[in-house]
Amino acid sequence: xxxxxxxxxxxxxxxxxxxxxxxxxxxxxxxxxxxxxxxxxxxxxxxxxxxxxxxxxxxxxxxxxxxxxxxxxxxxxxxxxxxxxxxxxxxxxxxxxxxxxxxxxxxxxxxxxxxxxxxxxxxxxxxxxxxxxxxxxxxxxxxxxxxxxxxxxxxxxxxxxxxxxxxxxxxxxxxxxxxxxxxxxxxxxxxxxxxxxxxxxxxxxxxxxxxxxxxxxxxxxxxxxxxxxxxxxxxxxxxxxxxxxxxxxxxxxxxxxxxxxxxxxxxxxxxxxxxxxxxxxxxxxx
Amino acid sequence: xxxxxxxxxxxxxxxxxxxxxxxxxxxxxxxxxxxxxxxxxxxxxxxxxxxxxxxxxxxxxxxxxxxxxxxxxxxxxxxxxxxxxxxxxxxxxxxxxxxxxxxxxxxxxxxxxxxxxxxxxxxxxxxxxxxxxxxxxxxxxxxxxxxxxxxxxxxxxxxxxxxxxxxxxxxxxxxxxxxxxxxxxxxxxxxxxxxxxxxxxxxxxxxxxxxxxxxxxxxxxxxxxxxxxxxxxxxxxxxxxxxxxxxxxxxxxxxxxxxxxxxxxxxxxxxxxxxxxxxxxxxxxxxxxxxxxxxxxxxxxxxxxxxxxxxxxxxxxxxxxxxxxxxxxxxxxxxxxxxxxxxxxxxxxxxxxxxxxxxxxxxxxxxxxxxxxxxxxxxxxxxxxxxxxxxxxxxxxxxxxxxxxxxxxxxxxxxx
Numbered sequence: 001x002x003x004x005x006x007x008x009x010x011x012x013x014x015x016x017x018x019x020x021x022x023x024x025x026x027x028x029x030x031x032x033x034x035x036x037x038x039x040x041x042x043x044x045x046x047x048x049x050x051x052x053x054x055x056x057x058x059x060x061x062x063x064x065x066x067x068x069x070x071x072x073x074x075x076x077x078x079x080x081x082x083x084x085x086x087x088x089x090x091x092x093x094x095x096x097x098x099x100x101x102x103x104x105x106x107x108x109x110x111x112x113x114x115x116x117x118x119x120x121x122x123x124x125x126x127x128x129x130x131x132x133x134x135x136x137x138x139x140x141x142x143x144x145x146x147x148x149x150x151x152x153x154x155x156x157x158x159x160x161x162x163x164x165x166x167x168x169x170x171x172x173x174x175x176x177x178x179x180x181x182x183x184x185x186x187x188x189x190x191x192x193x194x195x196x197x198x199x200x201x202x203x204x205x206x207x208x209x210x211x212x213x214x215x216x217x218x219x220x221x222x223x224x225x226x227x228x229x230x231x232x233x234x235x236x237x238x239x240x241x242x243x244x245x246x247x248x249x250x251x252x253x254x255x256x257x258x259x260x261x262x263x264x265x266x267x268x269x270x271x272x273x274x275x276x277x278x279x280x281x282x283x284x285x286x
Numbered sequence: 287x288x289x290x291x292x293x294x295x296x297x298x299x300x301x302x303x304x305x306x307x308x309x310x311x312x313x314x315x316x317x318x319x320x321x322x323x324x325x326x327x328x329x330x331x332x333x334x335x336x337x338x339x340x341x342x343x344x345x346x347x348x349x350x351x352x353x354x355x356x357x358x359x360x361x362x363x364x365x366x367x368x369x370x371x372x373x374x375x376x377x378x379x380x381x382x383x384x385x386x387x388x389x390x391x392x393x394x395x396x397x398x399x400x401x402x403x404x405x406x407x408x409x410x411x412x413x414x415x416x417x418x419x420x421x422x423x424x425x426x427x428x429x430x431x432x433x434x435x436x437x438x439x440x441x442x443x444x445x446x447x448x449x450x451x452x453x454x455x456x457x458x459x460x461x462x463x464x465x466x467x468x469x470x471x472x473x474x475x476x477x478x479x480x481x482x483x484x485x486x487x488x489x490x491x492x493x494x495x496x497x498x499x500x501x502x503x504x505x506x507x508x509x510x511x512x513x514x515x516x517x518x519x520x521x522x523x524x525x526x527x528x529x530x531x532x533x534x535x536x537x538x539x540x541x542x543x544x545x546x547x548x549x550x551x552x553x554x555x556x557x558x559x560x561x562x563x564x565x566x567x568x569x570x571x572x573x574x575x576x577x578x579x580x581x582x583x584x585x586x587x588x589x590x591x592x593x594x595x596x597x598x599x600x601x602x603x604x605x606x607x608x609x610x611x612x613x614x615x616x617x618x619x620x621x622x623x624x625x626x627x628x629x630x631x632x633x634x635x636x637x638x639x640x641x642x643x644x645x646x647x648x649x650x651x652x653x654x655x656x657x658x659x660x661x662x663x664x665x666x667x668x669x670x671x672x673x674x675x676x677x678x679x680x681x682x683x684x685x686x687x688x689x690x691x692x693x694x695x696x697x698x699x700x701x702x
Contacts, residue, residue: 040384040702041367043393124530125538146468146533147681234470235532235681236674251360253666254384255702 035261040254052261060245060262067241070156071220077160079212082167083205087197089168090175100172103165111162115229118158119145122230148238151231155239159226163219167212174208175201214277221270242266318348318605321365321372323358331427331620332376339612346605359385366395371597373606379426379593380415380661381701382669387416387424387595389664389701396423397596397603404614407630414496415661416593425610426590426629428556428621429638431572431646432481432658433586435543435561436550438569442645445579446485446517453526456549462525465539465548468532468677474539475676476669478521478552478575480659482514484585485577488656495662499699505690515686517577519679532680540564554658555643556591558625572643586646588638588655590629664701668693 035052039045085103089096106114121128122144129141144150178201186196224243227233233240233248240248242262250259318339322332333350340348351372353361362375363385378386390396398421399405405422416424434442443449449463456463467474487494487510494510497503505511521527528534528542542548544565551561552575561570576584594613596606613620617628618636627637638650649655660669675689 040393041363042390042395123538124528124534125541143530143533146530151533232470234674234677235468236677236684237470237670248670252384252670253702254363254389 031260032264034257035264037257039257039260041250041256042254045257048257052258053265055258056262056265062237063240063242063245066152066239067221067223067243069152070223070239070241071217073152073156074159074220074223075213075216077156078163078167078216079209081160081164082212083171085164085168086171086175087201090172100165100168103168105165106162107166109162111225112229114162115158115226118154118161119230122154145231146235148235151235151239155223155226155230158230159219159223163216167216170212170215171205171208174205178204210278214274217273217277218270221266221273242269316346316602316605318346318374318602318609319372320348320350320374320376320609321362322350322352322376323355324352325355329623331623334623335609335613335616335620338616339609342612343608348609359383366390366597366599369599371599371601373596373600373602374609375595375597376427376592377424377595379424379590380658381664381666382658382660383666384701386661387593388418388661389666390595390597391418391423392664392701395598397598397600397607399423399425399596399607399610402607402611402614404611404630407614409630411655411657412590412629415589415657419496424593424595425614426593427613427617428591428624428626429588429629430554430556430591430626430658431586431588431639431643431650431655432477432484432552432554432575433572433643433646434550434575435553435558435570435572437543437546437565438571440549440571442573443576444581445576447579449526449576450520450524452549453521453524457525461546462528462542462548463550464521464526465534465542465551466527466531466680467534467536467539468680469535472534472536472539473669473673474536474553475518475680476660476673477554479514479518479672479676480587481552481575482517482577483511483659484575484587484656485583486510486513486517489578489583489585492656495657495659498697499662499664501697501699504697505693506687508690511690512686514577515675515679515689518676519686522680527680532677536560537564544568554591555640556626558640558642570642571645572639573645574649584649585654585656586649587658588646588650589658589661591658593629665696665698667696671696 034045036047036049037045038048038051089100089103093099120126123129124143124146128144132138132140142150144154182200183196186200191199222243223241224247227239227241227244228247231239233244243266246259246263246266249255249262318336320332320336322330336348336350340346359378362377365371377390379388380386381388383389387396400417400421402422402425404425408416408422408426412426413419413422416422416426436442443452453463464478466478487508490510491497491503494503494508498505528548534542539548539551540561541564543551543561553561555572558570558572562568574584574586578584594610596603596610600606614630617630618632621628625640627640631638637644637647639646663669671692672689675684675692678684679686679689
């Protein structure tokens with residue numbers, strides 16, 4: 001069949017390469033280029049240079065702050081809870097296998113579905129307020145998704161609730177790789193539980209921490225589904241993130257060029273944050 | 287396989303992909319493609335019109351391509367932008383959103399339909415909604431009004447002071463006078479803003495919208511707009527809305543009206559199915575929202591909400607124009623199928639509102655109407671900014687002047 005065996009791989013590489021070019025690289029490049037235009041999705045784009053970026057730095061500070069608040073709370077929260085669960089369910093509890101599975105279940109459900117369920121729970125007339133009211137805690141009843149502070153907190157809590165089990169798995173692998181002999185030796189030397197955790201377990205978990213924080217940082221910066229389903233970015237744009245802002249500018253307001261510029265900045269920011277987190281522990285070890 | 291064979295194999299493998307990418311366009315003179323939003327009904331007016339048009343024109347094919355309403359305008363923009371324009375498109379008329387008729391018209395994407403026989407019948411006040419005042423780019427389909435939806439028997443407040451009194455009385459009874467949904471997706475606070483502005487802005491200056499489009503006036507400097515937003519604050523302070531209104535969804539607002547927790551809601555007549563679905567056994571009615579203490583100055587926002595347009599790059603423009611002429615000729619019957627009345631009245635004495643909104647008819651007959659305000663707002667961001675401002679007021683965090691200044695700062699007199 002093959003007169004020239006060296007050309008055979010091309011029959012496999014070219015279609016896959018063409019698909020990647022058409023479906024991934026091409027649109028990405030087109031999106032990156034349109035960040036420098038005033039493209040509205042309908043008419044011929046006009047080159048505007050860095051004007052879109054300038055506009056965002058002038059007007060988008062609120063969204064950046066909200067995204068950073070959400071990211072910081074989520075990254076700290078989900079990793080702390082995930083690590084706590086991993087430590088708690090590492091080996092002592094008899095029901096640990098069942099509990100691990102239970103904590104992992106929410107991570108296997110679509111974020112959109114989870115967010116809609118929580119939207120129902122947190123609704124003004126929803127079960128949470130009803131329970132609080134029936135328990136005589138009327139002072140705690142509030143429109144959870146109608147005020148900026150509680151809405152931001154609600155989004156973070158929903159995300160932590162959903163993904164802490166996933167992070168538990170990452171830390172569980174790390175915790176289980178800590179040799180018992182090390183911990184036992186430290187115990188014989190008189191180290192307490194906190195000291196053993198701080199000076200032995202935690203340093204050995206550094207690679208897992210790097211993965212956990214990098215993954216959660218990327219998720220936090222790309223946050224979209226949960227915000228759209230829970231608050232739609234409201235009240236009054238108070239929970240908009242860079243992800244929802246890009247969507248609204250491009251697809252609701254028809255400002256594809258401006259949306260692409262913000263998306264480009266977002267991608268750059270995510271890459272930078274991930275790079276710092278992944279390279280950080282490696283640098284210290286070196 | 288030699289080099290030539292490899293290239294041929296690659297070409298064969300890629301051909302479906304290229305065909306998909308390059309295909310499109312609705313095509314030829316005897317094939318009509320109509321784009322419409324999906325309102326959940328199998329046999330809406332557009333389906334009936336397409337069927338009857340096909341029957342009246344043997345030999346042609348008519349395809350109605352539907353997209354869910356919440357994705358429709360984006361889908362229409364995509365199709366127009368990628369050169370796959372339908373022959374006829376249903377769209378929201380005026381400005382207000384990206385993909386509405388005037389936004390498309392500003393970009394030269396629609397055919398001029400001024401020469402069509404039905405275009406002379408478009409009411410004067412609607413000619414700037416489906417055109418630029420002189421040229422007509424779309425057939426307006428239905429007439430909608432913004433008013434108060436309530437259960438039959440609910441006493442209608444006659445003045446703005448009555449409104450505030452009703453709010454205080456309802457609050458004292460553990461209810462609210464007005465259901466309000468400030469959730470981001472609900473887009474309700476601005477409707478009350480429009481109902482207020484109809485009386486405070488347009489009673490004195492019916493041409494305010496056109497003047498704003500010519501940059502002759504602004505929002506922050508308008509006494510009428512300042513008064514409209516100030517009255518919204520008064521309503522909030524009179525406990526017209528539930529304490530959690532800023533986070534309430536439209537569905538929850540509909541439940542509140544159905545369960546009697548709220549007495550009324552300010553809404554456009556096109557949303558009546560939503561309120562009726564929440565209270566299927568109730569007889570709902572509509573009356574005017576009194577935005578002023580002088581009943582003579584009360585105005586009702588009214589206008590067409592949807593229309594049919596022909597994209598400039600339609601594959602079968604002549605057939606498309608014949609279809610629109612067919613729809614226009616049968617507009618009364620088709621509008622009735624949607625529970626609406628046609629935007630082009632069938633005679634001088636014809637009803638301009640559906641039966642449940644009969645109380646609003648005298649306002650329209652007497653010319654006491656205002657435009658649907660956002661239909662004169664070219665930048666789609668304005669509606670979000672106005673809603674956001676109103677929600678901030680509901681949460682006690684914004685001053686009326688800030689709301690209006692934000693509108694002025696985002697203003698553009700053409701669709702961006």
